[in-house]
Amino acid sequence: MxxxxxxxxxxxxxxxxxxxxxxxxxxxxxxxxxxxxxxxxxxEPTAGRRGVLRDLSRLGPQTVPQMARRRPVSRQHIQLLVNGLVEDGFAETAENPGHRRSHLVRLTPEGRALVEGMLRREARVLAAVPLTLPVRDLTRAAEVLVRVRQCLESPAWKRLVEGRR
The missing domain is CATH 1.20.5 (Single alpha-helices involved in coiled-coils or other helix-helix interfaces)
Structure with a gap:
């Protein structure tokens, strides 16, 4: 390239x-x-819906604004995804003791089963990927991607970009 x-x-x-x-x-x-x-x-759920389901499974109940802060998308976009998951019975809202108006979103038993099925399928496929790279190289590649993402999310990056407009 x-x-x-x-x-x-x-x-x-x-x-x-x-x-x-x-x-x-x-x-x-x-x-x-x-x-x-x-x-x-x-x-199966779209990529956005899978991401919300996985985060709810991994991180537990969250508010829509909390989920939106983890992604470069609007709160309204996450709300649409959550509404669909609630409508389909994979997520539900619950009272939030920390905030009267911002409900917590959590997985239903059906949502947990869906995530578990997704993770099982992914694990089977990942175990069979015909890639001949050492684990240390894959780990290093992931570390590099994390550092680049963190840089692009940093206040220093935001200042640099704002200064060039």
Missing amino acids: KPAGRPSRRDDGKAAALAVLFDAAVALFHRLRATAGEVHGQG
């Missing part, structure tokens, strides 16, 4: 390397989205 742009002397190739990384991450994102559809089949 050819880098998108020439690095300046000051960045020692970092800008070009980041461009290649971002291109690869975007391509992987699209491939993972298609792969999830292949693994879970038609009729």
